[in-house]
Structure formats: structure tokens, C-alpha cells
Amino acid sequence: MAGVTTGVVRGVVVLVRDAGDGDGGGGGDDEVEVARWPLECPDTDTVDISVVGEVARLHVHAKRLGCRIRLEHLCPRVRELVELIGLAEVLG
Numbered sequence: 001m002a003g004v005t006t007g008v009v010r011g012v013v014v015l016v017r018d019a020g021d022g023d024g025g026g027g028g029d030d031e032v033e034v035a036r037w038p039l040e041c042p043d044t045d046t047v048d049i050s051v052v053g054e055v056a057r058l059h060v061h062a063k064r065l066g067c068r069i070r071l072e073h074l075c076p077r078v079r080e081l082v083e084l085i086g087l088a089e090v091l092g
Contacts, residue, residue, distance in 0.1 A: 007040035011074035017067040047077040052085055059090060
């Protein structure tokens with residue numbers, strides 16, 4: 001159901017594509033937001049690698065669609081874990 005969260009929101013996932021030819025190459029300022037949704041964690045006290053695993057899966061699926069993801073308003077712990085696994089390119 002849209003708009004209903006089931007966990008603690010730790011940031012926002014934004015799916016974007018290039019405004020030009022739609023090749024998903026990224027890097028340009030001309031991008032179109034396709035969708036956005038909350039990045040949730042099931043527990044209020046912990047943030048673990050499963051959240052970062054979800055970010056990695058979203059990253060792969062977005063690339064398959066010719067898009068990319070951007071993460072915004074992340075809590076510090078999620079930001080640290082995303083940087084640790086080498087996905088700093090998705091940080092907004």
C-alpha cells in the first residue's frame with residue numbers, strides 16, 4: 001500500500017534517469033526523478049548490513065532499467081555502511 005511505512009525510516013531512495021537519451025549513464029545535471037520512497041529499517045535501535053544489502057540490490061536493479069538510485073537524508077550509520085561497501089556514488 002502506497003504511503004504506509006512498516007519500519008523506521010532511515011533515508012530516502014530516489015530513482016533517477018538521464019533526461020537526454022535515457023542511457024542511464026548518470027553523472028549529468030540533467031536527470032529526471034522517476035520515483036522516490038522511504039528506506040526503512042525493521043528495528044529502531046539497530047542498522048545492519050541487511051539495509052546496505054537492500055541498497056546494493058536496488059542499485060543493480062536500477063542499472064538494469066537504465067536508471068540509477070540516489071540516497072538522500074540518510075542517518076549517519078546507514079551512510080557509513082554505504083560508504084564502507086563502496087557505494088558512495090549513490091549518496092545524494
